[in-house]
Amino acid sequence: MTRGFYIGRFQPFHDGHREMTDRIAEEVDEVVVGIGSAGASHTVRNPFTAGERIMMLTRVLDELDKQTYVVPIEDIDRNSVWVGHIQSMAPAFDVAYSNNPLVVRLFEEAGIEVRQSEMYNRGDLKGSRIRSRMIEGKEWEPLVPDAVADVIDEIDGLERLRRIAGDDGDDATENDH
Ligand SMILES: Nc1ncnc2c1ncn2[C@@H]1O[C@H](COP(=O)(O)OP(=O)(O)OP(=O)(O)O)[C@@H](O)[C@H]1O
Numbered sequence: 001m002t003r004g005f006y007i008g009r010f011q012p013f014h015d016g017h018r019e020m021t022d023r024i025a026e027e028v029d030e031v032v033v034g035i036g037s038a039g040a041s042h043t044v045r046n047p048f049t050a051g052e053r054i055m056m057l058t059r060v061l062d063e064l065d066k067q068t069y070v071v072p073i074e075d076i077d078r079n080s081v082w083v084g085h086i087q088s089m090a091p092a093f094d095v096a097y098s099n100n101p102l103v104v105r106l107f108e109e110a111g112i113e114v115r116q117s118e119m120y121n122r123g124d125l126k127g128s129r130i131r132s133r134m135i136e137g138k139e140w141e142p143l144v145p146d147a148v149a150d151v152i153d154e155i156d157g158l159e160r161l162r163r164i165a166g167d168d169g170d171d172a173t174e175n176d177h
């Protein structure tokens with residue numbers, strides 16, 4: 001039995017992330033997804049709470065024919081013990097999946113196998129770009145799973161993001177506050 005672990009901020013979870021979870025589900029028996037920066041919310045870079053992201057992930061992963069687990073992981077101020085922090089919070093796993101260079105390095109230094117993949121349609125499938133489109137009133141729904149668009153609608157997420165961006169000024173899209 002193998003278990004795979006995939007962490008991201010998922011602000012919001014998009015179709016590039018879904019390509020990753022589909023691939024992981026093909027390769028392992030059980031999938032663990034870590035919601036990174038779990039304590040962050042209500043900023044332009046991190047608009048959604050851990051609970052809201054858990055709703056997105058749980059509904060999307062329900063579509064997989066696999067046992068899945070979603071675990072919120074708060075940031076800590078020491079990279080050197082971050083993998084141990086994850087291991088203390090998540091079900092045990094055999095392999096980690098990431099395309100984030102720092103994350104890859106930290107897992108590898110901890111002796112954990114890491115699998116990377118190509119970036120899928122990175123021109124469009126990038127959280128910051130999707131958030132910008134939401135703020136600017138451009139079409140963004142086709143870039144995320146339907147379940148994610150439903151959650152954002154339910155929580156009035158578009159209104160929140162636009163209001164935060166407005167409060168932060170015109171160039172707020174790439175900055176955290
Ligand atoms: N289009 C994509 N194809 C494959 N992997 C992706 C894609 N976008 C993000 N990832 C990977 O998914 C993980 C989580 O990414 P993350 O939540 O930071 O998304 P992001 O699109 O890079 O968001 P942001 O622009 O907000 O930083 C990382 O390992 C990241 O490299």
Ligand SMILES: NC(=O)c1ccc[n+]([C@@H]2O[C@H](COP(=O)(O)O)[C@@H](O)[C@H]2O)c1
Nearest residue numbers: 007008009036037075076078079082100
């Ligand atoms: N020291 C730490 O807390 C630490 C180190 C590396 C990554 N992370 C987190 O892991 C997640 C990685 O996800 P992304 O690939 O989406 O950036 C982020 O939430 C990031 O903050 C945290």
